[in-house]
Amino acid sequence: MRSPHAVVLLGLNYSPEPTGIAPYTSGLATGLADSGFEVEALVAHPHYPEWTIKEGYGQWLATEGSRGVRIRRYLHYVPRSPRGIRRLLSELSFGLRLICARWGDPEVVIAVSPSLFATAMATLRLRLTRSRSKLIVWVQDIYTLGLSETGEGSGLVGRLTRWVEAWTLRAADSVVVIHSRFADYVVDEFGVEPKHVTVIRNWSHLPTMETVDAADARKALGWPADVTLAVHTGNMGVKQGLENVVDAARLADERHASVHFILVGDGGERKKLQNYAEGVSRLTFQAPLSNSAYHLALSAADVFLVNEKPGVSAMAVPSKLTSYFHAGRPIVAATDPNGIAASEITESRSGVVVPAGDPSALLNAVLEMDSTAGRTVLYGRNGQEYRNKVLGEGVAINCWLRLLESLTPRR
Template identity: 60%
Template sequence: MRSPQGVCLFSLNFPPEPTGIAPYAGALADGLSKAGFSVTAHVAHPHYPEWIIADDYGQWTRTEERGRTSVRRRLHYVPRTPRGYRRLLSELTFGLRLIFDNWRYPAAIVSITPSLFATALVALRLRLTPNRPPLIIWVQDLYGVGLAEVGEGSSLVQRIVRWIESSTFRAADHVVVIHERFNALVTQELGVAADRVSVIRNWTHLADPPNTTAVQARRQLGWPADVILAVHTGNMGAKQGLENIVDAARLAEARNSSVHFVLVGDGGERKHLESLANGVSHISFVDPLDDHDYHLALSAADVLVVNEKPGVASMAVPSKLTSYFNAQRPIVAATDRAGITAEEIFAADAGLVVPAGDPEALLSAIQSLCADEQAAERYGKNGRQYRDAVLGEPAALAKWSDLIQQKFRDSNQN
């Protein structure tokens, strides 16, 4: 018999991973647990953004408690370079671990994509399960759009992925997307009925920033005090197109500019980027930071940078934006002006947007913004106000709780 308070959460990423989807998956598990649900998180071992399984992890199975959440970790294939067939194999092996696990009759299942292919296997198992619990898919990225925007895969591969994505989403009892733009894509292009799609925005998962000045933060981190720091955080993957920042740093060096770029994080493209930046004095690479030092890194910045590969517009909402808004620092985004990232920054009035793949424009925007202290301060305050008004955690978690309860009631009636 299914428990009215039991929830299974399936996620490839989960704390203690510091960035990307993991903090939101952990926050959802915590929030639902506090709301009275019995949450079991079926997750992988921590491996992101380095794409290396963390020390002390890697057992075939591992069970742990995280607050009120029971966490069941399953070993899967983790490629060092997560591209093409290696990425597919990684998701499929995680999905196979999920579908042969014991789910213990939950009231509802929440499966996060990424991982799309693991979620597709979950949907297939549920289709073969009598008296099955409702499936809610939480969409953080759109694969079909993403392949087209970053130029990966042949047209045949892109069509196959879009078909899998559409079939998986239509098999779900409900689909939750993180932005209104995703809502339009999921309903109009992937064929999901509009009444089975909800928008629940990602929320700020960080605590309020410490009352630390940029000078104090730089001193604690050992970062230079006499330069303009432009900080980018998070994944270093294909869709970020961070070669643009390396080129901007090279320009800054050639012009003896005071702008210094800091890339915080890791990812499949980091080694390539470090090779490109070899000998460039105006750029530094920093390994992923814990929450305390991550706060300091944001506080140390004069400008926070979002960078996307030319052509990337609708595949994802950068998770770093919620943290950037929280930090009260102005943002410069090198991205498509018609894309989701630019739309968010314009909605918040939190910074400047320049064309993707234009290092000259990126460097000029950073310099001009830092020369106008009033504008920089205004953008920082606007971002924080937008966070408070639109990206609050309590309202988002309340929507999740209501949705799960409603889907459980609907499944019982059917």
């Protein structure tokens, strides 16, 4: 029997994963539950960004509850190196678990992409069974752009991905995107009706915490003192192009510059990056941190880094920016000046943009931040204001509530 305000959320990533899409998927689920919806999340076991299943998880099927949300976790294939055919098989294995699962008869199904192919399989199930459930596809990344911008999808692979992505989005009752440029793309390139597209920004998901002195935070983490700390957090994947940061640190060694780069997190490219960074002294790789330690990392930094591979400009909105804005530190973004990440820095007035793939420009920008204290304080304040006005969680959840009301008016 159909529950009056039931929502099923399908997503590969969910809490307790600390970074990427998981905080938004779990945040939406709990936000809807707090607003009176019956919410069930069908998700994978936590595995990101390390790409290995977290200790204590890994059962074929596990059920739990958290903050009013019923959570069902499904075991799927998790490749250590999530590229190419291995990444596809991972998504297909999760999609197979979803189409074989019991969903009940919810009013709304919200499918999160990534993963695209699991979302496509779920969409096919809904349409073949002629379900009465309304389908919302929540687009966090655009696969077609990702393949073209990273150079990983050409020929048949690229055409197939484009067809699957376009069909999936056109088959949805509503498409939610996290940036206005995504909205333009899905309308212009995939033929989605503009009236079916809604922009709802990702939000700053970090709780307000007591300010920690930078020196104390560095001491607690064992990070260098008395130098400029440039910190990058989050996934270490292909699109981040973090070889550029390694090269900037190597150049800092040559110049004997008073700076140290910290790469916080994990990902499919971490081992390769560590090998590439052998012998570089002004660079530290930091394993993923707990929530409390991550707060220390945000407090310890002098400058935050966004780095994207040359050619990457429109495929994704870096989720790390919401945390950076929250922390009130200046940002240096090494990226395409016409891309989404650059537009976020410019609109928020929270830092500077330098060309992607130019380690000298990256290093110079970091060092210049250290020499202009008044401007860096202003950048930090601007980022916090942008976070409060544009990226508030309450703003986003209210947008979701209005969308759900429009699709399934409450009786």
